[in-house]
Amino acid sequence: MTAKSVGFVGLGLMGSPMAANIAQAGWTVTAWNRSEAAFRDLPGVGRASAVAELRDEPVIIFMLPDLPFIEEAAAPLLESWRAQPPAPGTAVVVMSSVSPTAVQDFGRAVHMTSGGNAVVVDAPVSGGTTGAQAGTLAIMAGATEDEFQRLLPLFETMGTTVRRMGPLGSGSLTKACNQLIVGTTTAALAEAAELAERSGMDVGALYEVLAGGLAGSRVLDIVGPRLAAKDYAPTGPAKFMHKDLGFVIQSAAAAGSAVPMAAAGVGLYAELKRQGLGEQDLAVVRQAISNLSDS
8 A cells, every 4th residue: 555544443442452553553543433532542543533534544444343333333434425435446444343244235335335436345353452452463354356465564564464365255254263263162161161170170270281282272372361260351342252153153054054063152152141241251151151050
């Protein structure tokens, strides 16, 4: 990209460090966020008073909880583009975890309302707040090859593993597969922890020996210590795993693929939300399993 300028919508737990890393890499970042407080610790990030003010940015990143939030926030922007189309090649980049099929519908809507001048790229991320802060996120993109190459320098300010997975929607499907593995593995580790502790074993020792064998994984390395310590301070709300596994079910139905682990996971994380634990860290699935054990 020749113009190192970007708009950014959504400065939450993930969005704030992502926007900060873009700015630190020398880009001009203008952001919109519902709360002004998010800007206090973001030097170098300018503030837009409305999303529509970002209409002339060559790239606009959305990092909001789900696609309906993005569609609502983007509505004034699209109205502006309907009246006066943006520059050709304008990119709307959805970096949230969203439905693979719904983001394709959103892409068609943006293309139509922008007079064919704007495209949507889905580029969800993995790595949590730690990866967002360190700039080491995995970024999985759904785009044409030309779109991806144009955005690659921007993505590399936020992540170290950046891949084009296919056309629009492919990034979100990749993230859904990621969440299938993370969500069910975390749940299995939580079940093992509860079983071990209730049998008189030390969970830390269990995880240490598991890490040295075939059960070792990045999920165990990163989430395991929180599971063992029953540390549920949020690095990302657990309720989003229920949403993401729902996208796995939806995509599997469209592809004709059986996903029994995803189906079990959806049920477990729905129970977690029913117990009122959804705002806590993903590791709180251990507490949900403990509550089920006591019921």
